[in-house]
Amino acid sequence: MKDLLRTAREKKNLKTREVAQLLGIDQALISKFESGNRKPTREQVTKLASVLDIDFETLMVAWLKEKILYEIGDDTRFGIKAMMVAESEMKYELTQKKREVSASLLRILNEIDSLKKLLDQKRTFDSFRIAQALELEYTFESNRIEGNTLTLRETDLVINEGLTISGKSMREHLEAINHHEAIGYIKQLMESGFSFTERELLSIHNLILRGIIPEDAGRYRKVQVMIKGSSHMPPQPYLVAKEMENYFLWYESEKKKLHPVVLAAELHERLVTIHPFIDGNGRTSRLVMNLILLQHGYVIANIKGDYDNRMNYYNALETAQTKNNKEDFLLYIAQIEKESLERYLSIIG
Template sequence: MARFVVYYLCMYSPRFTITSQINSAIAEIERLRVAIEHSRILPTKEVVLRRRAAIEATRSSTGIEGNPLSEQEVELVLSGQTISASERFITEVVNYKKALSHIEKRSKDATSLTAKDILTLHRMLMKDLLPKTKSGAFRKTPIYIVDIIGGKDIVRYQGPEPDTMMGLVDDFLGWLREETHDLHPLLVAGILHYEFVSIHPFSDGNGRITRLLTLVYLYQHGYAFRKVFVPESYYFADTKRYYQALGQASDYAHQHAADMTPWLSYFIEGLRAVVNDVSEKITRASWSGSQRGVLTLSEEDYRIIDFIAAVGTTMVNEIVSAVKVPKRTLQRRLSRLVRAGILMRTGRGPSTQYKLKNNRS
């Protein structure tokens, strides 16, 4: 007898209960968000905090998937230095940081996520890690998550059939676009995380892309926490608990239909813990003096700084190509950043070079 598998008949409809614990954690996050957004931080300190957060996010998210590089090694790789490690592990780190930079730009566009966005992001993540036919393409084969217990392969989770990928993703993106207006954005972010990783639409890289898509949604809805926010660190600190919270069933049909309240409780509590950590870092970096003469950094400034931090030392023409800022505008911004003590300038004329000032305080 033929077997027919149908996972979507109508718009996605998640099952969960908003508990008093979840409500309390959301209220605390909102209180901290206001305080963080209104804190005054010296630009030199905020640059350092954002740079450390990008390194920590890269190390945590790749580490969850088994990448063994330490935070120090990740920092060296992202600074363009050579380390003794597997080329695959180095590539995973480089790709993740590029994808992280990409989502920061994408999140400035308020339009809803599309399948094209997802495929583009996957192609960035898996460049030189998967064959080109699998990078940036939904899987065409079954997928199983397997644990080895007592020398035997035990299937922990079986994803949905490959021919349902496009339908499942489109259905969920439709729900995300049309049916979330009455839900708190933090809950929607948690649902996105749960459902997307449950669909497991790619042959590899599902966890990493899920965490990045969750960040895009949070950033788009005003929960960027000055880009010092690293929810991946909470999952990485206890990966067993992370996977237990996500894994409500051993196959997609039951996972899709399960009550996700336990996962949302874990997810929201994790955000609360991470945001509290951000608040403490911001408090230590804050200042209470007069704002007169203190440089305020724009997102364009941060893109310039991030590029220079990534390449180490660079010249004006290279920065122009990377960040797409007119040369005259860029030169003015670079001069301001040098005067503020954020960048160092060496040389003169066409040979002038810029690098990030070594400031870890």
């Protein structure tokens, strides 16, 4: 593990002092990690993987291997037997976890993956104009969920023609422009081979609130908030930073284990449940969800903003937040992605 850390740091041309600053720990600890005289904590391993661009699974395996060997010491015979028993128990637990995905959700995920395979065969029929039209619809619907009254045609005129719509507020105009630019940003991330970190999240939110509430754009909230129409109470402001740290730790540990649609839905639900921003949480959460979907080759899951769809969406979220049951929300997002794939395929023929 020590060689892995040193090699990755040198590859990025970082000094131990710079790595220490990024992790918020003493420089001497980094040197001890690299010399093997000190072992990082699990949380530090996660941060090191992100900062040094090391595959999280590779680093975790190396870290756990060293921990196991240290604990076994000279008790090789007993150690091997203990590892065999542990392997058996872990395989059983893994099987149990797989069963946690309901039959209904598994069925939709299988249908989604069949549609994606078909889409992969037709990628040559993609066109800029189709993508532009679908992204416009996404901006329109995502803003409509939050109460924006611009029509689809008016949204088009604001974004693509630079027109001002009479009778509509400046905020509604900025919401359309900002969301459109946020989609452009996540597409840039896709092209650059990004890793999803706090920096990307705050950049997305900064674009969403730019010019609307500039002092809070790209910043976590400092006051308590309530979600209109919901009985869920987001965490107190002093807990937000820690909750968000746990959010990214969860992402790093689960990003290669979960089906991409489930991962995207979970990131959406977890973010909007923390409600880390004073405003723009819904739009930001949906953009994060779609960033993950696009990263894995799926299409934008466009939740409609009409009354029925909005209520189904809110009710599924409420159940996840207040009853600790995410099944309805995961099913809802999976169904939206399936329908979005079907529509995309019908358009490109």
